[in-house]
Amino acid sequence: MGQAGERREPTMRDVAALAKVSIKTVSRVINDLPGAGAEVTDRVRAAARSLGYRPNLTASSLRRSDRRSATIGVLFEDLSNPFDAALLRAVEDHARRSGVLVLAGSTEDDHTLQRELLLSLSARRVDGVVVMAAGGHQDALQHERERGTPMVLVDRPPTFGGTDCVTTTNRDSSRAAVLELAALGHRDIAFLGDRSTLWTSQERYTGYLEGLAQAGLTLREELVRTGLHGVDVAETATAALLDLDRPPTALFTAQNLVTVGAMRILRTRDLHRRVAVIGFDDFPLADLLDPAVTVVRQDVPGIGRKAAELILARIDGDTSPPVHAVVPAALVPRGSGEIAPLS
C-alpha cells in the first residue's frame, strides 16, 4: 500500500455498506453468480467502482473449496538464457489465457536453491509447477510431487514416476546431426557437451555415439569434452581440441552456450571456414554468424504450449496416466554444418 495515501483497501463489507445490501450479495455480484436482481446489481457495481474496490484473490482462495490461487510456479535454470526465456514466455502466454499467472524463478541448476524455491511456491499455494529439474538427484521434486502438487517437467524427464514431462528428440536429432557430418566425409567428429549430470547432455552424447557407430566410425575418447558449463569453459575446451596432434574436422556442440564458445575460438583461430560445426539448440543470430551456424532447433513454443496444456489440465483434475510428450526438433542447415573436411 506504500507511501502515498496509506488508505485501507476497501473490502466487500465497505461496498455492501455503501450499496445498502448484505456482503453476500456483493460477493454474488462481483463473481457474476445468479441470485442478484438487476437493480441491486447496478447499485453494487456502482458502489464498487466508486470505492475502487478490488477483489482479494488470496482471501477468496483461502475460503473457496477448490482452493485455486490461479497461479503456477515456473522454475527454470536461468531465466536470462534465451532458451529458458522463450520457454517461459510460451508457458506464460498459455497460462494467461486461462487466467493463470506465473511465479518465475531461476534455480541455477542448484538443488538447494531449487528446494528453497519449491518451498516458497508451496507456501504461496501455487496450483502447480513447471520445472526444469536441476541435475543429479530429484529428491525435492519427488517429495513435492508426492505431496500431490501437480507438476510438469520440461527439457528433462523425472527420475521418479507419476509425473508428466515434455522433452525433445535429443538422442535422435543428435544422431542425425552426426550422420550428417559423417556423410560429408568427416571421420574425426568431436563432442562438446554441457555438464554430464544433465539428462539432455547424456542423451545427446548417446545420440552422438549412435551416430558414430551407425556411420562406422570409431570413438576417439580425446575428442569428447563434457562438463562445459558456460561460454568460457567451452572456449577453453575447444582450444584444447584444436591443439591435438590430430584435431577434429567437425564439432558437435551439444548446447547453445557451448556452440557459441566453439564458434568464438574457431573465429579467433581463423578456422571457422574449415572446421564444421553443428550445434544443439538454436540461438538468436545463429544465421548471421560467419558461417551461419547449422543447428538442431527445438520447437520451443511447442514445448511451452504442451507443458502449459498439461499442467492446466492436471490442475483441472485430469487424472489420466502421466504423459511423456516428445516434441520433435529439426536440423536447420545454415552453412557451418555443411563444411566438408580438407582431404
Added chain:
Amino acid sequence: MGQAGERREPTMRDVAALAKVSIKTVSRVINDLPGAGAEVTDRVRAAARSLGYRPNLTASSLRRSDRRSATIGVLFEDLSNPFDAALLRAVEDHARRSGVLVLAGSTEDDHTLQRELLLSLSARRVDGVVVMAAGGHQDALQHERERGTPMVLVDRPPTFGGTDCVTTTNRDSSRAAVLELAALGHRDIAFLGDRSTLWTSQERYTGYLEGLAQAGLTLREELVRTGLHGVDVAETATAALLDLDRPPTALFTAQNLVTVGAMRILRTRDLHRRVAVIGFDDFPLADLLDPAVTVVRQDVPGIGRKAAELILARIDGDTSPPVHAVVPAALVPRGSGEIAPLS
C-alpha cells in the same frame, strides 16, 4: 491438489493436536517467535515434520497487519526479448535474496493487456510492481500508483509524478554514438528506431539530432525511419534506405532487434564491411558477427539491481522523495562502428 493422494493439507491445527499444544504455540514455533520452551519447540517441530506441514503464506498475509505477500509483480514488454529477460533475472535475483518472489508477465506493449495484468497482480495483493510502461498513455499505471501500490518504472519514465524510475543514458549515449560516426567522416548517418510512441525511441532520436547538430551536420529527413517494431520491419526499412540515390554511409540503429535487421540486410547486400553501424542495446553474439557490432551497452544488471532496491525499499516503507535513477550506458567499440566512409 491434483490427482495423487487428494489428501487435505495439514494445518497448524493438525500440528497442534499432534504435539498436544495450542495452535498459537505452533504459530510461535513456526515463526521463530519467543515464548515457546525448548521441549515444546522440539515437539512441535517433530510434529510438523512428520505431518509434512507447510506454512500457508496466503492465510498468514491475510491476517497479519503488514499484509505482505512477499511477492512483487514484474511486467515487461516481452519476457523472451534478451534485454527483458536479463532484466527480469536481475530483479528476480535481488528480490529472492529478500525472500520475495516474482510474478512475471509480458505486456506486449499493449495497454489493455497491461491493465489486465495490473488488475491480476492487484487481486493477488502483490507488495509492489516493477513495470516497463507500455507506450502512449499511462492511465492504468497512474491509477494503480495512486491507489498506493509501490511502483518502479524501468527503461521508461512515468508521465505522472510521485513514482520512482530507472532508465539509462539514452540521449547522451546516442549523441556520443553519432559523434563517433561523424568523427570518422560520416556525413550521411541514418536513424532507425523502434515505435516512436516509446520514450526510449524519442530520447535516442533526440540524442541523434543533438549529435548531428554538434557535428555540424544537417538532418536529412529521408534518412530517419521509425516505427520499426521487430526484425522484419527493420529489414525492409534498411533496404529502402540503401536504395536511396544517396544512401547513408552509417546507420545508428536505436534498438536491438532493429540492429539485427539492419545487419542482416547489410550482409545480404554484401555491404556489411562498407556501411558503419552502431546499435543501441547490446545483444548476445554481437561480438561474433562479421563485423562485430559496435553498440551502446546498457548496464542491465545495474538497472535490475537498482529497480529491485527501490521497490523493496518502498515496500519497507521508505517515504523519501521519488528517484529517477539513471544508470550509465557505455559505447562498446567492436568494429562495425569504426568503419570509415568511402571517400
Added chain:
DNA sequence: AACTCCTACGTCAACGTTGACGTAACCGGC
C-alpha cells in the same frame, strides 16, 4: 385457499493464521 416452487436476498460459520490479551507458574528480593 392451500400448496409447492422459485427468486432474491440475508445470516452465520469457516478457510489458516496471528495480534491482543489473559493466566498460571515461577523467580528474586525483602
Added chain:
DNA sequence: GCCGGTTACGTCAACGTTGACGTAGGAGTT
C-alpha cells in the same frame, strides 16, 4: 509471605471471502 516481573503457554476474535442454509414474498398449480 507478599509483591512485581518474567516466562510459557492458552483463548478469542479477526483478516476478506464464500458455502451452507434460512427466509420472505411472489408466481404458478391444484
